[in-house]
Amino acid sequence: MSTEEKVALVATACDKHGLVAALEAVELPKSSWYYHRKHKVSYEEKYAHIRPYLEEIAHKHPSYGIPRITKELQMNYAQKINHKVIQRMLQLWDLSLQRNISSPKPGAIHKAIKVVGKRANLVAQMDQIGLFKVFYTDFTELAYADGTHKAYLMPVICHKCKMVFGWEVGQRADTSLALSAWFQAKETFKRLSIPFEGIIMHHDQDSVYTGYGWGSQLLLKDKAQLSYALNGAQDNPAMESFIGRFKTENRSLFLDAQNINELCEIVSNRMDYYNTVRRHSSLNYISPLAYIEQMRLLK
Helix, strand or coil, rough: CCCHHHHHHHHHHHHHHHHHHHHCCCCCCHHHHHHHHHHHCCHHHHHHHHHHHHHHHHHCCCCHHHHHHHHHHHHHHHHCCCCCHHHHHHHHHHHHHHHHCCCCCHHHHHHHHHHHHHHHHHHHHHCCCCCCCCEEECCEEEECCCCCEEEEEEEEEEEECEEEEEEECCCCCHHHHHHHHHHHHHHHHHCCCCCCCEEEEECCCCCCCCCHHHHHHHHHHCCCEECCCCCCCHCCCCHHHHHHHHHHHHHHHHHHHHCCCHHHHHHHHHCCCCHEEEEECCHHECCCCHHHHHHHCCC
């Protein structure tokens, strides 16, 4: 997670949780917070230069979605900008209203989320979270080959012990990658003799996580529970914190990887280090695996 994204996240959470707590949650120094709040231009001002391009693309290609708009900006306007930025700008400037795109019909899970409202976020309703009860996941981009290529990482992390139970790296953030990460997590559950039926998997409302493949596997076959963030990253701070820390600590290693196989090997090594060696302040400075063993001895 970039500093700008952390600043934006703190801005949405500080009124409710307090500035100090919000800054600690995303590991953002006060100095960075005040600098960006006082001296950085607003998100909208920062990308104001692409508005004419987006308006022209919307007029010429009203059926284009975010991926095609992103590629059009890069190829014909020399503007290499993240697709999430483009999506946000379209919303801010109401340019999405100019695009004649038929919205897909909501699936069963989307309909259920709409019906239950706030109750779709199971984690927010919990006063205490026990060991192996709640897990988080999300997709994130990893730049490699000196920043010329990107891949997607999806980790599955435990709320209480901070251990990454499964992960997968691939070229596309799709259902196949997500299920591969989940199957790895299940193997870890079995290896550690941890029952996973009834666990809560918390994530955002990405189409993968609301789709049939993900839902049928976790809900119907594995008897897990799905919990959905209703306000994006704000409702999944533990995942965002992990992603930001993991990418920052290992950025140079990822950039050194010259192909996807090398990147996968590096991620695997760093995940092993994170789980078995790295000391975590929230776990009284022991590794996640050591914490699990310690908790079992106390039972």
